[in-house]
Amino acid sequence: MTKFIFLLLPFLAFSQKTETIDLSKSIKNNKTNYKSLTVIDKRSNPEIGSVMYHKDQVNLVFENNADTDFKNWFYKYNPVRGKEELVLLLENIALSEETKEKYSIGKLEIRASTFIKKEDGYHFLYKKDTVTTVSSRTTPYLAQSLSKKLTLTFTDLLKKSYEARQWEFPVSDAELSDYATVLKDKLEILKADELKEGVYKDYYSFFTHNPEAGFNIETDKKGVVTKAVNGDKKEPIRNFYAFVHNGIPFKVIPVGYVEIFRDDQGLFIEAKKEELFPESNSSFVMVGGGIGGLIGSVVANVAIVAIDAKAAKKRSSMAGTEVSLDPLTGNYILPEDFMKK
Template sequence: MRNIFFFLMISAFASAQKIETIDLSKSIKDGKNSIKSITVIDQRGNQEIGMVMYHKDEVKVIFENNASKDIQDWFYKYNPSRGNNDMVFLLEDLSISEDKKEKYSIGKLELKASTFIKKEDGYHFMDRVDTVATVSSRTTPYLAQSLARKVTLILTDLFKDSYKATPWELSISENEFSDYASVLKEKLSILKANELKEGVYKDYYSFFTHNPEPGFTLQANDKGIITKAVKGDEKAAIRYFYAFVYKGIAYKNIPVGYTEIFKDDKGVFIEVTKAELFPETATTGVTIGAAAGGLIGGVIGAVIDVSLSGKRKNTVGPKVYLDPFTGNYVLPEDFGKTK
């Protein structure tokens, strides 16, 4: 009788614990057939992803086998024809949790992963995703399914962006993977420079490695607002560059013009408000990835014409750091909140 009771208790627990498997079936084909092989390194200290509730049942989110095997098999499934590069996929964080409110719940996904190309002199950084996604039970009761789907979509985008990325010239050794961010930051020239090189920087990598576009000079209008970068007969609006340095001061283009870039022991940052960084009236841009607590946010699309807006007004805003591995914003936890 006792054994029957024990069996019923185990059966009841098993029925209450359900499984949601991450479906890695979305195409991640490399259109350039540039990658020859992939090595997946699961650096997470805890291999468990997490669980959320569905009514009274716990739903555990898992990989079919494990992260390393499933991601590797996923790549080879969609890339039977391959090239010459050896990719390393580093999974740094993947966790799911649930924040239970009085009448609803918020499912939370934290995901961080980076890609590298292996060369003779070491491993060269390519791209990274570092994000948090949330799902409310007010929108869907299937939190586990929605979060598992987000894992697939985020990893798909990372693969596709990595295929297009140019590997950094800076390299690290294999034993530096566990601390690659600190190692690479130590090598970034912009963080060590006492004097900044005048000119325009086409992207975040050229800015952080302190390599302005050769031959360009900055042009201001009659109000003293920097509007163009000029190289002979070539002229380009300043808004099309990631950043620029004028008279020894670095500036970052943002949707409402441009703002000064500062530096401290944590990195480089700008001081902006949420309205300046993600203006609701800016029909020329689309806000993506806006997040908090050290998360990444960014704006895609054209910014407002700097010749009309110019240097933004000197309003006080919190520190928003620039991520040297993506060029995106690292937003403080309370960004945009009023006290």
């Protein structure tokens, strides 16, 4: 029996392979230099996971470990030291595989966030909470493909963090594991009975309930909001993230704007895929900061939402899907299969 076990060991060792994550894409920061990068690994499991390649199990691994590799990557492209400390919080990096009858799907889950550390605590910058899938029908090299997607995800996270506006609300060490709930609890927009009239330049100003000073909203003859005016300065409404008009909040989207609703989970809109992600050849267009389109266009009929009662009535008969707004990034939280509808 002992001899048989020893004969199996070489075979088992041969069937185990690794795909090392290649953190080599440029993450140079051209705006602000940080004095250091701190990696806080809160993952429940330091192992990432594996997928199969033919009969071999391929483990996705860091070259050294997450802390060392992310620091080496960062300092390689950011050798100049500044004054602030950038913090990368790793919450989840997990690889799994779902086997079908004739193929398999590799799934990579990533949840990570960035902060600026100051004397009063951690100030949130940006986050990534994504699930990426690759089918063996597209490529047999699932581990290699998902390794590249991991690098691209963290590249995007860091680059967006460089541009992000740091939150004024600090999070303590004890609160860091539950920072999203802590920050949401401090947002006035989720609690206020009356919303402040005006336009909101970005998601941060909207969720912290701080409209642009001095701007008034203008509408056309039909009551459709077209622009915001501050003295001689006029800006089309499409240049803003959201606005509040007559006490009603609206989210600006590529084809116009839609009403924002609130429930105990947060803020959401009702929209269709073609409204949030219109095709480049769509007959619907934004005209002069307002809303326009060819008569009879499906997208136009769906998308014109305003104070105009006729437009609102048209759209109510073609209601979209609930899409939540992420208060920490301003991005859409799309329901499952939303892009397939």
